[in-house]
Amino acid sequence: GENVEQHPSTLSVQEGDSAVIKCTYSDSASNYFPWYKQELGKGPQLIIDIRSNVGEKKDQRIAVTLNKTAKHFSLHITETQPEDSAVYFCAADGGGFKTIFGAGTRLFVKA
Amino acid sequence: NAGVMQNPRHLVRRRGQEARLRCSPMKGHSHVYWYRQLPEEGLKFMVYLQKENIIDESGMPKERFSAEFPKEGPSILRIQQVVRGDSAAYFCASSPRASGQETQYFGPGTRLLVL
Numbered sequence: 001g002e003n004v005e006q007h008p009s010t011l012s013v014q015e016g017d018s019a020v021i022k023c024t025y026s027d028s029a030s031n032y033f034p035w036y037k038q039e040l041g042k043g044p045q046l047i048i049d050i051r052s053n054v055g056e057k058k059d060q061r062i063a064v065t066l067n068k069t070a071k072h073f074s075l076h077i078t079e080t081q082p083e084d085s086a087v088y089f090c091a092a093d094g095g096g097f098k099t100i101f102g103a104g105t106r107l108f109v110k111a
Numbered sequence: 112n113a114g115v116m117q118n119p120r121h122l123v124r125r126r127g128q129e130a131r132l133r134c135s136p137m138k139g140h141s142h143v144y145w146y147r148q149l150p151e152e153g154l155k156f157m158v159y160l161q162k163e164n165i166i167d168e169s170g171m172p173k174e175r176f177s178a179e180f181p182k183e184g185p186s187i188l189r190i191q192q193v194v195r196g197d198s199a200a201y202f203c204a205s206s207p208r209a210s211g212q213e214t215q216y217f218g219p220g221t222r223l224l225v226l
Contacts, residue, residue: 006153032212043115043202043217044154051212089153093212097167099144101153 002027002094006102013080014110021105023090024072030092033066033073034099038087047088048075080109113138115205115218116185123224130190130197132221136205143186144215145171145178148200160186161209193225 003026013019025033031052036044050057050064050073057064061080066073077084087104094100116135124130136143141162146154156170160180171178175193180186190197200222204215 034214036217041219043117043204043219045217046214049214093210094156097142097144097159097209098156098170099215100156101146103153 002030002092002098002100004090004092004100004102006090006105008105009103010106010108012108012110015080015082017080019075019077019080019084019107019109021075021088021090021107022072023074023092023102024070025092025100026071027092027095028068028071029095032093033064034091035064035075036089036091036101038089038104040086044089077107080107082109082111085109115203115216117201117203117218117221119221120219121222121224123226124193125226126194127192130193130223130225132188132190132201132203132223133185134188134203134205134218135185136203137207137216140205140207140216142206142209142213143180144204144206145186145188146202146204148202148220150199154202157188166209190223193223195225198223198225 006023034049037047038044061078063076090102143160145157158171158178159167175191177189200220202220204217206213
């Protein structure tokens with residue numbers, strides 16, 4: 001079945017720096033790749049997604065890139081702020097109705 | 112437009128008791144997914160339901176766990192004879208259409224603690 005690997009598990013950056021989180025997936029049939037942000041005590045919230053017919057998508061300080069050949073996709077956050085501190089999950093559609101999540105990256109933005 | 116609602120937010124049970132977790136999807140959504148999240152881990156798919164139907168329960172343990180989504184009312188995830196290993200956060204998500212390529216909207220979760 002589909003497997004999604006996510007790195008790093010923890011990331012600490014200085015406020016204003018960029019943060020990059022990388023994911024790989026195993027099922028070449030996957031076409032939808034959402035990213036979720038989970039703050040402490042809350043449910044995951046979608047922050048950006050990308051579909052396989054697009055190589056890059058940007059929304060203000062957040063961008064996602066997708067390389068279908070290599071089966072990896074990345075989240076880029078520029079000009080990080082303390083409120084960006086959270087756990088970030090990548091995901092991929094796993095066939096049928098399933099969404100397969102990575103293990104998460106805990107991002108710390110130091111003021 | 113209210114988001115996905117889950118209750119209770121926190122639930123404490125003793126070993127052997129039953130736990131009932133409720134989820135009301137977003138208005139207009141008829142597709143519900145349940146996930147389990149252990150501490151410091153990602154979300155693991157448990158079950159996908161449409162109104163009155165279980166579509167995919169491949170991630171749900173065969174014993175003690177069951178789920179339903181009746182015609183009226185919330186979706187229920189039921190855990191019988193809970194054990195300490197059931198302690199986790201349980202999240203419900205909903206979507207307007209049936210597909211793994213649809214955005215899923217998550218509720219705040221129910222944190223179950225089994226003593």
